[in-house]
Amino acid sequence: MTKEEIIKLTNKVFEDAFEIDPEKLTPQAKIFDELGLDSLDIVDLIVALQKQFKVQIREDERVRTIRTLEDVYNFILILKQEEEKK
Numbered sequence: 001m002t003k004e005e006i007i008k009l010t011n012k013v014f015e016d017a018f019e020i021d022p023e024k025l026t027p028q029a030k031i032f033d034e035l036g037l038d039s040l041d042i043v044d045l046i047v048a049l050q051k052q053f054k055v056q057i058r059e060d061e062r063v064r065t066i067r068t069l070e071d072v073y074n075f076i077l078i079l080k081q082e083e084e085k086k
Contacts, residue, residue, distance in 0.1 A: 027070035055079045
């Protein structure tokens, strides 16, 4: 899976699950401050991303470092790359 595919699918999750305007979905967008998600939304986000990408996120400590959309894209990319190596 390419990073471009990950960006497209991740942005779709934000648009569909949280009704965020696609114009706001830039790599630098801060998930809490600029996109308006709160701690309860993050649980929904994790579930939606797990379904979209068929990856396990919940117990991965690296998820705690995510602050921007770029962080999400890179995190999913790493998970998919790790999955391919298995």
